[in-house]
Amino acid sequence: MRGRDFLTIRDFTHEELCQLVGLAREMKGHPEKYARALKGRALALIFEKPSLRTRVSFDVGIQQLGGFAVTLTQAEINLGKRESIHDVAMNLDRMTQGIMIRTFGHDIVEQMAEYSRVPVINGLTDFSHPCQAIADYMTVLEHKGRLGGIRLAYVGDGNNVANSLIFAGARYGIHVTVASPRGFEPAADVVEWARTQGARTGSTCIVTEDPVEAVRGADVVYTDTWTSMGQEAEADERRRVFRPYQVNSALFAEASADALFMHCLPAHRGEEVTDDIIDSPHSVVFDQAENRLHAQKAIMFSVMP
Numbered sequence: 001m002r003g004r005d006f007l008t009i010r011d012f013t014h015e016e017l018c019q020l021v022g023l024a025r026e027m028k029g030h031p032e033k034y035a036r037a038l039k040g041r042a043l044a045l046i047f048e049k050p051s052l053r054t055r056v057s058f059d060v061g062i063q064q065l066g067g068f069a070v071t072l073t074q075a076e077i078n079l080g081k082r083e084s085i086h087d088v089a090m091n092l093d094r095m096t097q098g099i100m101i102r103t104f105g106h107d108i109v110e111q112m113a114e115y116s117r118v119p120v121i122n123g124l125t126d127f128s129h130p131c132q133a134i135a136d137y138m139t140v141l142e143h144k145g146r147l148g149g150i151r152l153a154y155v156g157d158g159n160n161v162a163n164s165l166i167f168a169g170a171r172y173g174i175h176v177t178v179a180s181p182r183g184f185e186p187a188a189d190v191v192e193w194a195r196t197q198g199a200r201t202g203s204t205c206i207v208t209e210d211p212v213e214a215v216r217g218a219d220v221v222y223t224d225t226w227t228s229m230g231q232e233a234e235a236d237e238r239r240r241v242f243r244p245y246q247v248n249s250a251l252f253a254e255a256s257a258d259a260l261f262m263h264c265l266p267a268h269r270g271e272e273v274t275d276d277i278i279d280s281p282h283s284v285v286f287d288q289a290e291n292r293l294h295a296q297k298a299i300m301f302s303v304m305p
């Protein structure tokens, strides 16, 4: 994987994704063995949207590997306005060994990758959040002891996080059922891809409008914010549309008795999830957050020169 960009889960095979999760677990268990693995390497972190977990986990992660991060906000580089994506990429690849970018359009990370000679890592776009999916399925593996055959119900917006869970689910052999209101489902081509690829791993991908149907018997119940970054103007309308999709005790009771509750965070308590569920013993949301660190160390170590 050395030298490759990490833009979407679709670009990686089942074997490569299993290797990443395996390495992440090894790094979590034996961090000291990797303390010099990326010694002296510089990673640029570009943020055009806010972040807590992504920012801290990449910064701490590269330091734990012996390297260091340079964080750039939109106010500093004003990507595409002060300077073109092309020119930013051509500058950063002279001074760093990797670029992590969180932005809006997925085409922006694709352009950055096209112009940069160092690997580009997608730290979230409107389309996908691949680092999150690796950390999430690592968390499922830790708690359930397997990935193949796991039944995951994603309840809510068919957004970037849902897309990456669907892609990775197909690769890892996980049955993903998405319950979304009409008009907010994952894109048809995302689901189609998962169904085609899933045929190889034995996984399925189902989309329904009925949250109870999705959650019934599930091993994992996952939700995310109803209003993603950049959609703030739609927040009131979304609160109304998504109200029946709240993960609360009544809905969670439909899942299997030992089901996990998952959320990429930040959570909007009282909206997509109630306190009693996110704070319950079923909830592994802070394990997911911690695993961002380990998963991204594995990704950086695998792709950065």
Ligand code: CP
Binding pocket: 050, 051, 052, 053, 054, 055, 124, 132, 264, 265, 266
């Ligand atoms: N889950 C996640 O990506 O969190 P941040 O937006 O805080 O980085």
Ligand code: NVA
Binding pocket: 124, 159, 160, 161, 224, 225, 227, 228, 229, 264, 265, 266
């Ligand atoms: N779907 C959310 C994920 C945040 C980590 C967003 O894009 O805002």
